[in-house]
Amino acid sequence: MRPPMKPLKPLDEALADLLGHAVPLAGADTVTTFDADGRVLAQECSSVLHVPPQDNSSMDGYAVRCADVTASGAELPVSQRIAAGSAGAPLQPGTAARIFTGAPVPEGADAVLMQEDCEALDGLEEGRVRINAVPRPGQWIRRAGEDITRGAVVLQAGTRLTPAELGLAASIGLHQLQVARRPRVALFSTGDELVMPGDVPPEQMRPGAIYNSNRFFLRAMLLRLGCEVTDFGIVPDRRDATIDALRQAGAAHDLILTSGGVSVGEEDHIKPAVQALGTLDLWQIAMKPGKPFAYGQIPREKGSAHFMGLPGNPVSSFLTFALLVRPFVLRLQGVQDVAPQSIAVRADFTWPKADKRREFLRVRHNAMGGLDLFNNQSSGVLTSAAWGDGVVDNPAGQTIEPGDTVQFIAFSELLS
Incomplete structure (x- = not known):
């Protein structure tokens, strides 16, 4: 008599159990900010300066004192020209300063007028200017520290870096970043029916053979998550071959990921092979597609390697990876918020x-x-x-x- 079937495990419960095993990996890498896209910060980043560092103009135009322009049509002499990257002198009362986007606002000026609201008289930039609008205090001025204040934590540890975060890090002067080391993942498929594209042309496929599609999308998904992937290829449906592959993979990798062979058929050797080397939990998850899933650990000289076995059907494998393996791999790198929105x-x-x-x-x-x-x-x-x-x-x-x-x-x- 068969033992009674265990109740299906809710997906959220399975994920919580998995994440309980996902201790962030020890060690970190130092990489240039140029090369940090997609990596996970290992330590927080704080700013040692204001961004912007001083008040600056957000427009090309003229810096003025509002007290000098109380009505449209006021004419002022242009006392100086301030380009981005240079610093002007204090603005003398009754004058205007020609200013460009990003240039520091001179001491004494309290507004900037865009050049469309101004008219350079006699066509001379540094002669006189007619102001055709009445400025408001602070108009078109970006204040020092408006974006980032000195001492503020700009990026938290565990942040997965995107191009925006790289720009933010650069804006506070960081040319290198401490990031979590990449998880080392061993990937292999099981099944004598599997054939690699390129090894056998379609017209010569033997009866019952199929091309191994899972290997391609699983590797691509792992690489997108920042993993270093070792492809162990297709392992024959034999217990000894499966044990050998698992032993080799466990010795030098943080995670072993397999596709197929996690059911209970006579040719499914993953379960006894993992159990021969370590521990295994075989779950039936209450999700469709993707019911069979396995998690275990394979001891090695120092610590152990995580093992995850995905179902063989391609959409089942695709979705169980996305919903279970992806959060686990991110958590190994220190990411806390791993739930898809x-x-x-x-x-x-x-x-x-x-x-x-x-x-x-x-x-x-x-x-x-x-x-x-x-x-x-x-x-x-x-x-x-x-x-x-x-x-x-x-x-x-x-x-x-x-x-x-x-x-x-x-x-x-x-x-x-």
Whole structure:
């Protein structure tokens, strides 16, 4: 008699269990700010200066004292010319200073007029100027520290750096950054049915053989997360071969990621192989697609390597990676906020049959601002992921009618 099946594990519970094992990796790298895109800060960054460092003009125009321009048409002599990168003299009462965007506002000036509101008399920039508008105090002046004040923490440790953060770091003078070291990940697939593209042309494929698509998108997703990936290729469906691959991978990697072989069939050797070397939890997760998932640890000389086994069906593998492996890998690098953001969007489709599992339906936006559903939601139809721009996170037991509001998670959230 078969033992009773364990209840399906809720996705949120599985993720919480995983993140409980995701201790940030020891060690850090020093990289130039130029080369830090996508890396995770290992220590906070504080500013030792104001940004901007002094009051400066946000327009090309003329710096004046408001007291000298009480009516439109006032004429003032131009006493100096101040370009960005230079410092002017204090502004004498009754005069104007020709000033350019980014140039420091001279002492005594309390407003800047854009050049469109001014007229250089006799066509001379440093002769006299007619002011055709009445300025307000502070007009077109960017104040010192308006963006960043001296001593402020600009970037927190655990921040995943984007181009905007790189510019911010550069603006406070940081040419190098301390970042979390890259997770080292070993990747391999299992299955005698798998063939690599290029090894066998389509017309010579043996019966039952399929091309290994999972290996390509999993490697790409790992690289996007900043990992160093070692590709161990396709491991034969033999227990000894699987044990050898796991032992080699565990010796020099932080995480071993496999695709396929985590079910309970006679040719699924991942479970006994991992158990022969270390520990394994085999979960049946209440999500569709992507029910089978495995987490374990393989001891090595110092510490242990994490192990994660994904289902073999490509969409199942794709989504379990996005929803479980991605947050885990980010947490290894010190990122705290690892949850993808969902937004409320109108469904322009029908989903009449509720499922007992939480479903992730492949959809894409249409021209009317709603979501269309891919016509085949099978876990083996990778076309749905290429066609779509995200998924609907549909709760268990929930049907969908046109016009219903659903929760949409963009692939840009899941793949970044």
